[in-house]
Amino acid sequence: MAERMAKAQLADLMDTVRSGLDSIVRAQREQARLTATAYAGGRRVRVTVNANGEVIETRFAPDVGELTHDEVAAAVTAAAQDAAAQVRGRTREIMDSLHAQHARMPKLSDFVPGIPDVQDMVPTPPDVPTSPPGAADRAADIAPGPEFHDVEQWDHTRPPADTGVHESGW
Numbered sequence: 001m002a003e004r005m006a007k008a009q010l011a012d013l014m015d016t017v018r019s020g021l022d023s024i025v026r027a028q029r030e031q032a033r034l035t036a037t038a039y040a041g042g043r044r045v046r047v048t049v050n051a052n053g054e055v056i057e058t059r060f061a062p063d064v065g066e067l068t069h070d071e072v073a074a075a076v077t078a079a080a081q082d083a084a085a086q087v088r089g090r091t092r093e094i095m096d097s098l099h100a101q102h103a104r105m106p107k108l109s110d111f112v113p114g115i116p117d118v119q120d121m122v123p124t125p126p127d128v129p130t131s132p133p134g135a136a137d138r139a140a141d142i143a144p145g146p147e148f149h150d151v152e153q154w155d156h157t158r159p160p161a162d163t164g165v166h167e168s169g170w
Contacts, residue, residue: 016105027098031091038082041067041075051091053084081130 034051044064048057064072107117131137 020102020105023098023101027094031094034087034090036083036086036090038079038086040079040082041071045072045075045079047076047079047083049080049083049087051087053087055080055083 032051035048035056037046037048039046041064044061044067046057046059046061047055050056058076060072067075109115109117129135129137
């Protein structure tokens with residue numbers, strides 16, 4: 001009797017997993033088809049981005065010549081950032097819906113007490129800056145590399161000394 005119940009629970013779990021995977025595939029497909037379009041420069045500049053926020057089309061109105069080069073550049077940047085923000089927002093909506101569905105699913109710890117749930121261990125990614133290269137806020141966000149102590153300094157501008165360790169045939 002207990003074995004039959006365990007098999008039924010396992011079958012239910014597998015159905016739940018399959019359903020969850022199907023919803024992930026649907027969400028991925030929906031997200032991959034996303035595009036967004038934004039305007040700037042008095043609607044003289046139109047930029048469309050794909051689901052990754054990559055610019056896939058840029059159009060200028062006939063009167064774009066009324067803007068200076070700097071104004072056109074700023075308008076292209078602003079429109080691209082706005083369109084990318086729209087895509088991120090729609091992606092967030094898709095993911096929120098997916099997370100709501102998955103929240104109703106049993107967790108691994110429901111079946112194996114004491115085991116940590118993988119979802120709880122995934123770190124939150126940092127925000128990506130939209131400022132231009134070399135901006136002050138970009139330097140502040142970069143984590144320093146690892147520091148090494150008790151190491152030998154090496155002058156990379158000088159050829160290595162002949163230590164006799166190598167063979168001339170190499």
